[in-house]
Amino acid sequence: MTTNTFDVTTRLAALPTAAISDALDSLGVHATLHGLAPLSYEFRTAGPAFTVQYEPAGSERGSVGDFLDDVPPGAVVLIDNQGRTDVTVWGGIMTEIAAARGIAGTVINGVCRDVSTSLEQNYPLFSRGRFMRTGKDRVRLVAVGAELTINDVTISPADIICGDADGALAVPYAHAERVAEIAERIEATEARIIAAVKAGSTLVRARADLGYHDLQWRNA
Amino acid sequence: MTTNTFDVTTRLAALPTAAISDALDSLGVHATLHGLAPLSYEFRTAGPAFTVQYEPAGSERGSVGDFLDDVPPGAVVLIDNQGRTDVTVWGGIMTEIAAARGIAGTVINGVCRDVSTSLEQNYPLFSRGRFMRTGKDRVRLVAVGAELTINDVTISPADIICGDADGALAVPYAHAERVAEIAERIEATEARIIAAVKAGSTLVRARADLGYHDLQWRNA
Amino acid sequence: MTTNTFDVTTRLAALPTAAISDALDSLGVHATLHGLAPLSYEFRTAGPAFTVQYEPAGSERGSVGDFLDDVPPGAVVLIDNQGRTDVTVWGGIMTEIAAARGIAGTVINGVCRDVSTSLEQNYPLFSRGRFMRTGKDRVRLVAVGAELTINDVTISPADIICGDADGALAVPYAHAERVAEIAERIEATEARIIAAVKAGSTLVRARADLGYHDLQWRNA
Numbered sequence: 001m002t003t004n005t006f007d008v009t010t011r012l013a014a015l016p017t018a019a020i021s022d023a024l025d026s027l028g029v030h031a032t033l034h035g036l037a038p039l040s041y042e043f044r045t046a047g048p049a050f051t052v053q054y055e056p057a058g059s060e061r062g063s064v065g066d067f068l069d070d071v072p073p074g075a076v077v078l079i080d081n082q083g084r085t086d087v088t089v090w091g092g093i094m095t096e097i098a099a100a101r102g103i104a105g106t107v108i109n110g111v112c113r114d115v116s117t118s119l120e121q122n123y124p125l126f127s128r129g130r131f132m133r134t135g136k137d138r139v140r141l142v143a144v145g146a147e148l149t150i151n152d153v154t155i156s157p158a159d160i161i162c163g164d165a166d167g168a169l170a171v172p173y174a175h176a177e178r179v180a181e182i183a184e185r186i187e188a189t190e191a192r193i194i195a196a197v198k199a200g201s202t203l204v205r206a207r208a209d210l211g212y213h214d215l216q217w218r219n220a
Numbered sequence: 221m222t223t224n225t226f227d228v229t230t231r232l233a234a235l236p237t238a239a240i241s242d243a244l245d246s247l248g249v250h251a252t253l254h255g256l257a258p259l260s261y262e263f264r265t266a267g268p269a270f271t272v273q274y275e276p277a278g279s280e281r282g283s284v285g286d287f288l289d290d291v292p293p294g295a296v297v298l299i300d301n302q303g304r305t306d307v308t309v310w311g312g313i314m315t316e317i318a319a320a321r322g323i324a325g326t327v328i329n330g331v332c333r334d335v336s337t338s339l340e341q342n343y344p345l346f347s348r349g350r351f352m353r354t355g356k357d358r359v360r361l362v363a364v365g366a367e368l369t370i371n372d373v374t375i376s377p378a379d380i381i382c383g384d385a386d387g388a389l390a391v392p393y394a395h396a397e398r399v400a401e402i403a404e405r406i407e408a409t410e411a412r413i414i415a416a417v418k419a420g421s422t423l424v425r426a427r428a429d430l431g432y433h434d435l436q437w438r439n440a
Numbered sequence: 441m442t443t444n445t446f447d448v449t450t451r452l453a454a455l456p457t458a459a460i461s462d463a464l465d466s467l468g469v470h471a472t473l474h475g476l477a478p479l480s481y482e483f484r485t486a487g488p489a490f491t492v493q494y495e496p497a498g499s500e501r502g503s504v505g506d507f508l509d510d511v512p513p514g515a516v517v518l519i520d521n522q523g524r525t526d527v528t529v530w531g532g533i534m535t536e537i538a539a540a541r542g543i544a545g546t547v548i549n550g551v552c553r554d555v556s557t558s559l560e561q562n563y564p565l566f567s568r569g570r571f572m573r574t575g576k577d578r579v580r581l582v583a584v585g586a587e588l589t590i591n592d593v594t595i596s597p598a599d600i601i602c603g604d605a606d607g608a609l610a611v612p613y614a615h616a617e618r619v620a621e622i623a624e625r626i627e628a629t630e631a632r633i634i635a636a637v638k639a640g641s642t643l644v645r646a647r648a649d650l651g652y653h654d655l656q657w658r659n660a
Contacts, residue, residue, distance in 0.1 A: 237572040
């Protein structure tokens with residue numbers, strides 16, 4: 001990671017995905033990954049994307065996971081298996097190695113296996129669920145480091161993937177600083193609204209006084 | 221809450237939704253909310269419904285959550301967002317305020333965000349899942365305090381919403397006393413069946429001896 | 441259970457379903473039960489199947505759970521309710537009795553209720569989810585001890601059902617010894633791969649050196 005990427009990742013890592021999503025909304029950027037959930041509510045991750053694309057295997061022998069040696073520490077592995085839930089593209093060996101190498105987490109448009117290893121290692125996995133049947137010989141790695149499109153969100157390797165209990169999203173690198181800045185402002189405002197209500201204000205008044213309804217509007 | 225509502229809510233709050241559902245079956249009342257699950261198995265709630273209806277926003281600016289000032293302590297907020305899972309209608313600020321005000325819980329035909337806040341505050345949320353993208357400006361509040369229909373169950377504001385690890389249901393106010401009475405009887409009978417089997421009876425005999433199979437029949 | 445069944449069940453119980461699934465793959469056997477998940481990541485089970493088939497009830501009065509007296513200790517109850525999620529075929533009384541009798545667990549192609557009892561008793565339940573509405577009078581028990589087909593997997597009563605955090609599968613009895621043997625070998629190889637990578641090898645080299653990619657091939 002460059003210093004810039006490191007700095008903005010650190011800021012995004014401290015923010016809830018809810019505030020990041022609101023900041024993205026205010027810039028008119030759609031980047032939330034619908035349907036991808038953490039295996040545990042405790043899991044959080046943030047880091048530049050290391051993108052991996054799978055497709056169903058044809059007659060050729062498949063290849064799962066050999067890209068792992070190339071993932072830099074701090075990155076989030078983002079795997080697109082086209083939403084398939086019947087075969088896995090991440091398992092226990094990969095979790096063990098990724099955790100040992102300081103990889104920040106893995107987000108899968110598809111499913112993983114060896115949930116227990118992920119929980120034991122406290123290695124953050126986000127997916128459409130889990131199953132035990134391997135994708136090896138059922139799927140084929142077609143690209144590493146290429147742009148991915150998951151649902152209707154396009155993600156480049158420089159983009160920063162963030163995940164928490166609410167799910168995962170991809171902050172486009174070009175907007176990352178601005179997103180962090182707006183999201184930090186949203187968090188501060190929300191804290192003030194909560195304090196005002198706990199001190200006796202109505203929610204309507206607190207939100208109006210603090211300009212909450214303008215926070216997610218474009219050009220906020 | 222009136223004294224009556226308070227009393228019957230207290231009785232229903234002590235019962236599992238399974239026994240309440242059986243009692244409703246015995247009266248021929250359909251009131252279970254399919255697909256709405258607690259965020260945590262630890263969550264339980266019971267209280268009269270405070271109903272909120274959303275629909276997709278058109279060109280008008282949306283409005284999320286300003287009804288919260290009007291929810292009385294002890295009520296369960298019941299929100300119908302028509303089963304949508306791509307935008308949220310409840311989040312962290314609302315959880316903080318609802319918990320502080322003694323609101324009993326929130327049940328959503330849709331999704332919520334800020335799961336972590338709900339878990340930290342031990343504030344019971346039931347939903348179709350969670351996501352981080354706000355519904356603000358995507359949905360529009362169309363009615364508060366009106367009758368709702370979720371799947372094929374119609375719920376009025378006086379009805380009592382109950383939720384536990386198995387999900388959520390809506391006890392019609394007119395039946396609430398009778399439902400509590402039958403459900404208490406079911407619970408007592410089930411405890412006797414378990415005791416009889418643990419003391420050596422077969423399950424078939426214990427159920428027959430204790431009239432279990434008649435418990436959920438109409439006019440039980 | 442015969443001595444043989446007991447021995448192979450004990451070996452399978454010690455293995456993750458991921459390794460068992462890989463061993464089944466190597467023999468060309470399809471036996472994973474897609475969509476059936478444990479209620480808790482802590483749950484593990486293994487035992488010969490006690491098969492139960494339900495279908496929607498017609499005009500006759502239903503019958504739920506009276507087979508339980510006939511389930512031997514150590515067996516896994518495998519219930520096919522045809523994937524229905526709107527009515528349950530297992531609940532708290534059955535959990536209490538099954539746990540007290542040493543039944544190894546219950547796997548349902550459908551849903552269960554009384555999740556709290558299952559968690560309190562640490563009784564392993566696998567299902568498509570949970571709901572509180574009883575199947576009694578809505579479903580009808582049509583066969584006990586017969587062959588079942590769940591999705592595209594056919595299961596006989598002698599087959600051994602295994603479940604863990606990743607889900608559940610059915611090891612055909614005729615293959616059970618061979619499956620255990622191959623799965624044990626897979627586990628040992630995976631442990632060596634992880635050790636090699638932690639000692640400095642690349643994953644690509646460790647997998648090649650240890651023949652990992654051949655492990656799941658037929659006739660491995």
